[in-house]
Amino acid sequence: MEQITAIIERAADGTYSVYCKDEIFSGMGETIEDAKADMARQMAIYKETAVTEGFKYPEFLDGEYIIDYSIDALSLMIYYINAGIFSLAALEKITGINQKQLWAYTNGTKPRKAQADKIKAGFLSLTKDLDAVFA
Numbered sequence: 001m002e003q004i005t006a007i008i009e010r011a012a013d014g015t016y017s018v019y020c021k022d023e024i025f026s027g028m029g030e031t032i033e034d035a036k037a038d039m040a041r042q043m044a045i046y047k048e049t050a051v052t053e054g055f056k057y058p059e060f061l062d063g064e065y066i067i068d069y070s071i072d073a074l075s076l077m078i079y080y081i082n083a084g085i086f087s088l089a090a091l092e093k094i095t096g097i098n099q100k101q102l103w104a105y106t107n108g109t110k111p112r113k114a115q116a117d118k119i120k121a122g123f124l125s126l127t128k129d130l131d132a133v134f135a
Contacts (some may be wrong), residue, residue: 002060004067006039010075024060032079073120078106095122105112
């Protein structure tokens, strides 16, 4: 089974894009799910057009494949805040970064590498806790 790597990013306008790291496919949408679905539609349209027009297309489209998605911690944080899953107060506890600074990050200020690493570490710590519950 072919494994495809795709990157999820939040655009400045608040939408999300998904693009394959080593393939030509991409998608956009208001949510992460919309962007993933758009990319899946684009892949299906590409294959259908290739078959109809008789041109070559990636072989993995004929079989089963898995798309391995990757998202940066800041985009994930903004997504969870906008979805109402986390509050700034909860993220302050998870990341150790004060709410005012987190608000700035969600509204366009780019975090320094050290701060981005703290956000990532906070999510990884939460993931470890959740993994322990479901182990």
